[in-house]
Amino acid sequence: VPGGDMDVVTGNVISRSGDVLMVKGATLIRADGSVIFNDKVTVNMGDMTTVKRQLSMGNEYDIDDVSVGQRVRVFGVLTRETATQLEMDAGVNNRGRVNMRLTTLRGTVVGVAGIPGIALPFVIDLQAIDGRHVGLFDFSGTGDEAANDSDPAYYEIDIATLDVSALADGTPVKVRGFVQGFGQVTAAAPSDFSAQSIVDVTALKAVMTVGWDPASA
16 A cells, blocks of 8 residues: 555644644544544644645645644654654655545634635634634744634635525534635635535534433433
């Protein structure tokens, strides 16, 4: 299997500094088949890192497209493994690669600017990314300047042709798609996220499990 002799990390980027990612909630599968569950893994990218995106067969992506919040699967070589730190080289020998995976947002609508058929953003108060509280994420550097960094309280979504006309302010939603590239959020192009699907979660069934400990009548 291609990449079968490499280490693999899956998780969400919670911060980025230069070409260094901090991936949280990481599952690390070692080349020998062993599995490590770790809170955080530092991933070093480089000019030789290949970047792909789920649902796309093209080669139009590079390391600049990997930003905060994005769910990733990284192939590389673990270069440091201590009790407190794991570090991976994802630019080794032109074989390291980052696969950007569909990312799921949870939040509530705070402003509908989208018109069906017109690629305008609508805005959510972002509460979680792939089930992780938004307070874990550092959005520094996501904009071309600090003033344009992503604001989770006013997180702008590019809806493309999706119809959001039924989503009133305050509606809880689940949005799947991809994060805008690192440093690519600008005043002229303010979208923080490109949506593939948007679901009104009030229309979904919920499941609640209740337990008693100790058990009683």
